[in-house]
Amino acid sequence: MTLADTDRHSRPRAARDYSLTGPQARAAIETGLASAEWYHSDIPRKAMKDLMRRKDGPALRDTALWIGLLILSALGGIATWGTWATVPFWAVYGVLYGSACDSRWHECGHGTAFRTSWMNDAVYVLASFMVMRNPTSWRWSHARHHTDTIIVGRDPEIALMRPPNLARKSLAFIGIPDVFEQFWILARNAAGRFSADERDYIPESERPKAIRWARVFVAIHLAAVAGALATGSLLPLMLIGGPRIYGCWHMVMTGLLQHGGLAENVLDHRLNSRSLHMNPVSRWIYWNMNYHVEHHMFPMVPYHALPRLHALIKHDLPPANSSLLDAYREMIPALIRQRHAPGHHIPKALPPTAQPFRAEFHALDGERQ
Amino acid sequence: MADWTRVCALDDIDEEDVIRFDHDGRTFAVYRDLDGGVYCTDGLCTHEQVHLADGLVMDDTIECPKHNGRFNYKTGAPLRSPVCVALATYPARVVDGEVEVQL
Numbered sequence: 001m002t003l004a005d006t007d008r009h010s011r012p013r014a015a016r017d018y019s020l021t022g023p024q025a026r027a028a029i030e031t032g033l034a035s036a037e038w039y040h041s042d043i044p045r046k047a048m049k050d051l052m053r054r055k056d057g058p059a060l061r062d063t064a065l066w067i068g069l070l071i072l073s074a075l076g077g078i079a080t081w082g083t084w085a086t087v088p089f090w091a092v093y094g095v096l097y098g099s100a101c102d103s104r105w106h107e108c109g110h111g112t113a114f115r116t117s118w119m120n121d122a123v124y125v126l127a128s129f130m131v132m133r134n135p136t137s138w139r140w141s142h143a144r145h146h147t148d149t150i151i152v153g154r155d156p157e158i159a160l161m162r163p164p165n166l167a168r169k170s171l172a173f174i175g176i177p178d179v180f181e182q183f184w185i186l187a188r189n190a191a192g193r194f195s196a197d198e199r200d201y202i203p204e205s206e207r208p209k210a211i212r213w214a215r216v217f218v219a220i221h222l223a224a225v226a227g228a229l230a231t232g233s234l235l236p237l238m239l240i241g242g243p244r245i246y247g248c249w250h251m252v253m254t255g256l257l258q259h260g261g262l263a264e265n266v267l268d269h270r271l272n273s274r275s276l277h278m279n280p281v282s283r284w285i286y287w288n289m290n291y292h293v294e295h296h297m298f299p300m301v302p303y304h305a306l307p308r309l310h311a312l313i314k315h316d317l318p319p320a321n322s323s324l325l326d327a328y329r330e331m332i333p334a335l336i337r338q339r340h341a342p343g344h345h346i347p348k349a350l351p352p353t354a355q356p357f358r359a360e361f362h363a364l365d366g367e368r369q
Numbered sequence: 370m371a372d373w374t375r376v377c378a379l380d381d382i383d384e385e386d387v388i389r390f391d392h393d394g395r396t397f398a399v400y401r402d403l404d405g406g407v408y409c410t411d412g413l414c415t416h417e418q419v420h421l422a423d424g425l426v427m428d429d430t431i432e433c434p435k436h437n438g439r440f441n442y443k444t445g446a447p448l449r450s451p452v453c454v455a456l457a458t459y460p461a462r463v464v465d466g467e468v469e470v471q472l
């Protein structure tokens with residue numbers, strides 16, 4: 001999920017310390033929460049191999065549809081520019097660019113969307129550009145997110161830090177101030193500078209690559225700004241960069257649910273991640289990441305096999321929320337409560353068929369303020 | 370030269386798959402390719418010490434189950450970040466339907 005890196009620097013004074021170089025980082029290492037062994041549901045190797053199998057077909061079809069719709073909606077928007085008829089075209093283009101980019105970035109970053117490596121890499125770079133993330137830095141950030149999911153002081157991608165700043169998170173639905181902060185990070189990287197947190201998870205050998213990509217991304221965005229100034233029209237920014245503001249709402253809506261309101265500092269994804277059912281359009285935009293517990297437990301399983309994985313292990317997981325609305329109904333009261341009680345989290349309950357939680361790790365969340 | 374150590378019957382490893390092999394306090398991954406060739410590497414990923422036997426074998430590569438880093442399991446070469454450091458490899462052979470490795 002996005003929004004995390006910059007959020008860390010704008011926290012109220014009483015907030016938990018989410019930096020990756022502070023006392024919580026040391027505490028996580030000392031208590032064995034860092035790089036720990038996580039719970040996995042049992043799946044026979046044969047079934048797992050079948051789930052992990054890579055194919056090009058589903059992602060080629062989805063990518064052709066994605067790019068095709070991007071082109072058509074952009075052409076429609078340009079053709080009707082200056083009239084009210086333009087609005088629906090940009091509404092579609094915005095979500096395809098500013099939201100669907102996140103799931104493509106994610107799956108291709110894992111290298112699971114396509115079987116063919118260069119296809120993963122090509123879509124990954126395009127999606128990284130759209131979502132305004134440094135493709136090199138975020139590979140490392142996301143690896144850490146999987147090693148230490150929602151471990152305070154270790155995970156650089158905690159989107160809802162406690163106590164949550166709800167006004168700020170509401171503005172994130174229109175990309176504010178996130179998009180400017182992401183651009184600032186790219187500009188900083190382009191100048192060869194990395195924050196202490198970035199230095200914590202990006203190996204030195206990878207930083208020259210991160211600098212090169214940042215320069216390319218910044219240059220293209222500046223060209224779009226220059227184009228807008230030169231033509232006196234917003235059109236270049238409607239096409240490039242702008243959708244990260246006016247079309248990111250779906251990415252934020254789905255992304256906040258991944259771990260929002262759930263436990264921190266536990267070693268069982270069933271406690272800190274949320275799976276939910278969702279309408280088919282959102283699932284296509286989100287590439288099935290609504291099965292988020294399943295994804296974290298088994299990141300080798302491609303997005304197109306996640307529904308099958310869900311069916312196979314749902315007896316071992318907390319029941320998935322029935323809809324986006326149901327998930328928000330669960331999350332929002334918890335976030336409101338966390339504003340004053342940062343130790344609070346939603347206790348996920350398991351069905352009787354599931355392996356029990358390991359209580360020693362479940363107990364850690366409320367204690368480590 | 371170290372002795373050859375028996376691992377298992379060739380049929381115990383599926384084609385294009387990997388198994389875990391623990392020996393002498395160390396852990397290894399033993400692979401079988403589509404042509405019946407067998408290969409052996411250290412068992413733990415060089416990125417974060419996760420066992421590769423839970424990973425995915427595709428062509429000549431093993432993908433780590435934790436962060437999808439990839440190695441060529443025939444040479445040990447790192448192929449995909451976050452893997453940067455090569456994997457140690459060991460000679461492996463099939464004798465009378467039995468897989469043996471030289472550790």
Ligand code: FES
Pocket residue numbers: 414415416417418419433434435436437438439450451452
């Ligand atoms: S532990 Fe193997 S890629 Fe990270």
